Amino acid sequence: MPGTIPLKDINFVLLDMDGTLLDLYFDYYFWSHLVPEKYAEKHKMTFGAAKDFLFLKYKSREKTLNWTDLDFWSRELHLDIPALTEQVRHLIEVHPHVMDFLKMLKRRRKKVVLATNAHYKAINIKLKKTQIGKYFDSVLCSFDVGYPKESIEFWHRAQKKLKFDREKTLFIDDTEDVLRTAKEYGIKYLLYKARANSKAKELPTSNEFLVINDFRQLMQK
Numbered sequence: 001m002p003g004t005i006p007l008k009d010i011n012f013v014l015l016d017m018d019g020t021l022l023d024l025y026f027d028y029y030f031w032s033h034l035v036p037e038k039y040a041e042k043h044k045m046t047f048g049a050a051k052d053f054l055f056l057k058y059k060s061r062e063k064t065l066n067w068t069d070l071d072f073w074s075r076e077l078h079l080d081i082p083a084l085t086e087q088v089r090h091l092i093e094v095h096p097h098v099m100d101f102l103k104m105l106k107r108r109r110k111k112v113v114l115a116t117n118a119h120y121k122a123i124n125i126k127l128k129k130t131q132i133g134k135y136f137d138s139v140l141c142s143f144d145v146g147y148p149k150e151s152i153e154f155w156h157r158a159q160k161k162l163k164f165d166r167e168k169t170l171f172i173d174d175t176e177d178v179l180r181t182a183k184e185y186g187i188k189y190l191l192y193k194a195r196a197n198s199k200a201k202e203l204p205t206s207n208e209f210l211v212i213n214d215f216r217q218l219m220q221k
Contacts, residue, residue, distance in 0.1 A: 005170065005189050005210065012164040013105055014187075015136075016149075017116040019174035019196030021098050022126060026091040028197050031058065034088060038079055063150045063177070065142060070119045082121045092129045095198070097215035102135035104219060113162060114139040115171070117148050138162070149178045155185035172212070179209050 018027055032051070040050035057076070061067045070081045105112050114136045116123065123141060127133035142148045145157035159166070170189040171182050174196040183190055192209040205211055212218060 005191070007108065007110075010110065010168055010170045010189060012111045012113070012162070012169040014113050014115040014158075014164070014169060014171040016171075016173040016175070016178070016193070017114055017118055017123070017126065020172055020193040021095060021114075021132065022130065023093045023095055024174070024197040025199045026088070026093065028199075029091060030085065030088060034084060035073075035077070035079065035081070038084060039077055042078065063148055065146070065148060067148065068117045068119050068122065068142070070121045082125070085122065085125055089125060089129050092126050093198075094130050094132060095195075095215060097219065098132070099135075101215040101218050102132065106135060111137050111164070113137060113164075114141075115149065115158065116140075117142045119143065149173070149175075150181055152181055152185055155182060155187075159185075176206055176208060 015021055018024055031054075036047055036051040036054050039045070039054060040047045043050070045053075054077075058067075061072075066072045070085070073079070074081045102112065112135060114123075114133075116139070118126070118141055120141065120143060123139060127139075133139070140158055140161060142154060145154055145161070147154040147157065149155075158164075166186040167188050169187050170191065171179070171187050172191040172193055173179050173182070174193040176192060179190050179192060190209050192206040192211045194204050194206070194211050195213045196204070203213070
C-alpha cells in the first residue's frame with residue numbers, strides 16, 4: 001500500500017463507486033452531453049443553452065441527496081433518466097486493476113463495503129454491467145442513511161450500521177470534500193483516487209491526502 005497504509009492493520013475497506021472503482025467518464029458524458037441533448041430536443045433549445053441551464057440546476061443540488069437521485073432528476077427535467085442511463089450503459093467501465101484489487105481483499109478476508117452517494121437505480125445498473133457486486137460484503141448508499149457522504153451524519157449512521165473500527169478502516173474516494181468529512185469522523189486510513197475520469201486532460205492530485213492513480217499501486221504480492 002502507498003505511504004503509511006499497512007494492509008495487515010486494516011480490517012474494513014470502504015470503497016466509493018463512481019470515479020473511484022468505475023470510470024467517471026460515463027457520468028461526465030451522461031450529465032454533460034446526453035441529458036442536455038435530450039433536454040434541448042424536448043424544449044426546442046440549443047444544446048449550449050440547455051447545458052448552461054442544466055449546469056446551474058445541477059450545481060444548486062450539490063452535496064444533497066437530490067444531486068444523485070435519478071427519480072428527482074426525472075421529475076425535475078421531465079426526462080426518464082434511468083431509461084437514458086440504460087441507453088448508454090456500454091460506457092460504464094471499471095478502472096484498470098480494480099478487479100485484481102477486490103480479489104486480493106477477498107483473499108485476505110477483509111470486510112469490503114461499497115459506500116456511495118449513488119442512487120439505488122444507478123447502483124443496480126452499474127453493478128449489473130460491471131459484475132463487481134459479488135466482491136462486496138454489503139452496499140451502503142447515502143439514501144440508506146438519509147445523508148450524503150459529505151455530511152458527518154452519514155458517517156455516524158454508517159458506523160452504526162456497519163460496526164467498523166475507525167482505527168482499522170481504509171476509505172478510498174475521488175472527492176476531497178468526502179475524504180475531509182471521513183477524516184473529521186476519525187477514519188484512520190484515507191486515499192484519494194486520482195484519474196477518476198480516464199479521458200480528462202488534467203490529472204488531479206491532493207495536497208491533503210495520499211494519492212493513487214491506479215489500483216495496481218495497492219497490490220501486494
